[in-house]
Amino acid sequence: MTMQIADSVSLSAPDAKVRAHAAAARNSLRTEPRAVRIVIIALAMTFLSVFVVLPLVVVFAQAFSKGILAYLAALTDPEALSAIKLTLVVAAISVGLNLVFGLVAAWAIAKFEFRGKTFLITLIDLPFSVSPVISGLVFVLLFGAQGYFGSWLRDHDIQILFAVPGIALATTFVTFPFVARALIPLMQEQGTQEEEAAISLGASGLQTFFRVTLPNIKWGVLYGVLLCNARAMGEFGAVSVVSGHIRGETNTMPLLVEILYNEYQFVAAFAIASLLAMLALITLIAKTVLEHHLDEGHDASDH
């Protein structure tokens, strides 16, 4: 970088002209005619507008189609409120569990070398590639009336399926990889030097983690929690299989969207859907901001 600057400063005027010409010629080797560029940009923008922007706009248009009062009435309905509350509780449980797991797993995987590391990461990634319906099904097979633990649970009067624990379990399953996957590459990149220094200076393992590691990975932690939370609040397939759809009790927001929609209560369905869409948009904005922070941290460690 510095060499280039020194170069261009020492250039005499004709040289600079030749260079600019050469640069233009080089660029023309790497781009397409204007008409082709316009067609490609138009295709890309049209496709994204039809398949992504329009569905988002439809959600809000439908939610407000009967006016703002109908919208507010739909959101303050007791069923809606109980679904919102359940969604928040379930997200808090599964994000909390996966945050702790993600930190622990990332420490073991990123700070140490051992055989089978790639295999372990593949196992952590599994929920990403399992159909949401199957993620719910596995818990029905374990805890359902005919399941492996079904009769034991019934004898001890413990309700997992069609209750909050089942919904939280299924949600934890589908959101399992998010925090760990955000942290592993980040912690691998940072290495172990700072931690080793702290420990050689007499810090305990936990002190090292909270005073040295955590400040270094805080943006990564937030990033993982953000994506984990978005998926936890929006999960539909897995939760639908284990919830039992008990109105006012085991319906999360996405499940309520389905029920209201199937009852032709479109304004109410899209009102709840609009809250989830806003959650998605806020998540995306926060994600962009966090990626900016993470890139800065990346650049800082480069120099």
Next chain:
Amino acid sequence: MPGFGLTMGLTLSWLSIIILIPLAGLLLKSLELSPEQFWNILSSRRTLNALRVSFGLAFAAACVNLVMGSIIVWALVRYRFPGRRLFDAIVDVPFALPTAVAGVALTALFAEKGWLGAPLAAAGIKVAFTPLGIFVAMIFIGIPFVVRTVQPVLQDLDPEIEEAAGSLGASRWQTIIRVILPSLGPALLTGLALAFARAVGEYGSVIFIAGNLPNVSEIAPLLIVIRLSEFRYADATAIAVVMLVVSFVIIFAVNRLQRWARSRIPAR
């Protein structure tokens, strides 16, 4: 460095409780079926049709995503135009939008009275409540996969190889087909595989727009849910195992592909 034993132990225990034991339960359940029972479930007309709808349409949608995703990546990486950053951010919406919301939104959009459904119906094309609707929903959820896997590779592509090809007399089209496309090959295939895997298992964004007519527009994940609600656990398990095996094969192939792509880079 302290803590390896503790953190590794906790990681493995928690992984077993949440992921491995539940998945093992599914495989164990499927072993309770005799091969004949297994075969009878899978070869029933309704199951075969559901698998055909899921796999066939998912592959078709992934192919559309491959082509359109490449065009989007090219526009985002190579050109500067107003709204580029906004469109770049919008690509992630299908990742972030809850599937049920996407499902009802796409249905409202493509229903016969919807903004896009009405003009399409006037042209004689019915989208919502037909297999075409499933196809549309699968395209929607697959968009980010191709874009986000190919984008970083195109960004990092060394400009000098293109310049070399161009200055040696290759036409722009030749350069793209013979120089750029082979370098993007592994990323394109990975994106295709990921979009396909996601679409095969997709439930929420599909079931609203699908129509869910058995043998015609019924996807395999929905058939699992239907069998569960009928307490036909064996049927649900058999279909789930087939889908699970296919998705494992896909991840395995993707991992191999990634490793192969990485091993190619130093050679360049």
